[in-house]
Amino acid sequence: MATQVLMPALSPTMEEGTLAKWLVKEGDVVKSGQIIAEIETDKATMEFEAVDEGTVGKLLVAEGTAGVKVNTPIAVLVEEGESVSDAAPAPAAATPAPAAKAEAAAPVAAAAAAPAPVKAAQGWPHSDLPEGVATKTMTVREALREAMAEEMRADPTVFLMGEEVGEYQGAYKISQGLLDEFGAKRVVDTPITEMGFAGIATGASWAGLKPIVEFMTFNFAMQAIDHILNSAAKTLYMSGGQMGSPMVFRGPNGAAARVGAQHSQDYAAWYAAIPGLKVCMPYSAADAKGLLKSAIRDPNPVVFLENEILYGRSFEVPAAEDFTIPFGKASILRAGTDVTLVSFGIGCAHALAAAEELAKEGISAEVVNLRTLRPIDYDTVQASVQKTNRCVTVEEGFPVGSIGDHLASTIMQRAFDYLDAPVITCTGKDVPMPYAANLEKLALITVPEIVGAVKSVCYR
């Protein structure tokens, strides 16, 4: 019986890829385990092996095709005596059921199945960019890379250090090409030793350098958190102002997709609690570029919390090379009058999707993107709440001691008389992240939950 070969998912967050090259042609006999194609994901070019044996009956997708969705049939294998047409009626969409379900259920990948959040995020009018500014479209990944490259060109004391940042070109391809441009002196591959290299980078920051430390994920930065807090954040104060730590700790933070409890934690509230640190959590590519450039130039230690799901998303970014975003300035992603949704990082995508849903029901939501969590732009939040009289916060982190808790308390103290309802904090659930697709979806903040919270504060 003829077998369809489907576009594989080659990373936890892969939704589509480029069929870079076929290594077989129609009529070739393939064995299981034989490499039949090279597929480019958002992270790397991967070799793709045949699972079944057979003869290549037809190549359904030409090499060089980009944007091939996961689970799209890309080739047909036939057994001896079969023709390609035998395979044609096979219900391609139905066969990959388990994989497709998993994708669809994963919250982010909701992108693939239910395009609403992603589309909304991408196509949104960017009211946070000044009007008339020349822009270019780029992914968050490209924006981060460009920010580092520009700042490294401008300042020879800036260097990047971390696991796989150089020769491997970045575990998430953020540093792709930097080794070629800046050399091994400034793009430093480290052994897997987070505590050690975080300490080395902090020491280097005291002696004239401006390190950018890439953690493969902030989950691994737990090994190094002593240096981030005790060594980097506190030294300026402990030295009576003599010595600061001009450096950036950056990397993906929070849940990716289906990577389980140890790789899915959102540390926003943890780092935001520490005096001496500055904390950024960008949403868009413009945020990513403008904030990272500011972070590298800042004379203080900056924790820069990225998101793996957002890396591949595209946004408009001001084209000017000197574009930066100051810390402590929130942006209004969508103006509204009935309720204020305050979020940051990927939470903004959920908030924007919720605002779109709410608009259909006649509720006008304003979406505030905090962009930095230390300092926090309380004034913008307060002004918005004084206008809408209602507030819902949105984040993926744990509920206890969340950023939302802090905002709710601050809003209560600063704008109590303006509130028509209690502030509701939408957060991730109070559980370690489960692996199962359906449970993971439930553990994260969902758009229906945000919609529900808004209706509740609007008494509808």
Add this chain to the structure above:
Amino acid sequence: MAKKPEPRPNVSKDDLLQYYRDMLLIRRFEEKAGQLYGMGLIGGFCHLYIGQEAVVVGLEAAAKEGDKRITSYRDHGHMLACGMDAKGVMAELTGRIGGYSKGKGGSMHMFSKEKHFYGGHGIVGAQVPLGAGLAFADKYLGNDNVTFVYFGDGAANQGQVYETYNMAELWDLPAIFVIENNQYAMGTSVKRSTKSTTLFGRGLAYGIPGEQVDGMDVLAVKAAAEKAVAHCRAGKGPYILEMMTYRYRGHSMSDPAKYRTREEVEKIKSEKDCIEQVRDLLLQGGHASEEDLKSIDKDIKALVNEAAEFSKESPEPPVDELWTDIYA
């Protein structure tokens, strides 16, 4: 009295007098700090360096301008040895505005960018990668300076020390790892914390050369330091010096030190004391008279008293200092 020391032909009278003075300053300073602690003028944790003076003084004898140093919380001696002002150190101990950190750091957290002293670190072992980072910067910037990274036998069991060894050798960092093996990590002797008691030897696993040194003998320390410094400055990577030393006082002011016998302490004091050794060299070599040394003692005492007075008179930091120096 100390054993009669071996003759040391290559040391000048001036050098010997300088080591004597430097070590005595640390000892008298620490005794005074202990006294002020007893009077309630110094609070919190206060870890005295008495007994170990030869280590920092011998190493500093091999340093040149621009060389860096970083250590743990037992840091007063290191600061005085690298030329930081006794008044500023003592006033930091009393938590006054005249202290090196304006009273906001305390005994364990003092820094001097001017003297290239990078702390004063309260987390055991944390200073080891931090120190390698200082060396990383020197190498990156193309200086031929070295960094003295001090840590104790207790810190030697921290994992980050070995993470650092690995990278320091991998990248040929100009770092001299100085293990001040005073034989007790708080109350736990080296023998009770490891079966691998030759601490410098652990560097061999990473390709780092090293040696054990009599840390009570300032001239032996200096000779070893010169060798290590030459290795580092030549771009050959890190070096480990395990200084066999001894602290006479408890781990901190609140430690009764019941984990060792009085006899053990007295034996070291009478046979190995670093200051007595140099004193004997000076007297027996005819480099100084009893009168000369008395005069030095008097000068040091005056200097320490002046520091103590300053630390009492300097005001507490103004309350708005609570909110400064959090961000640059």
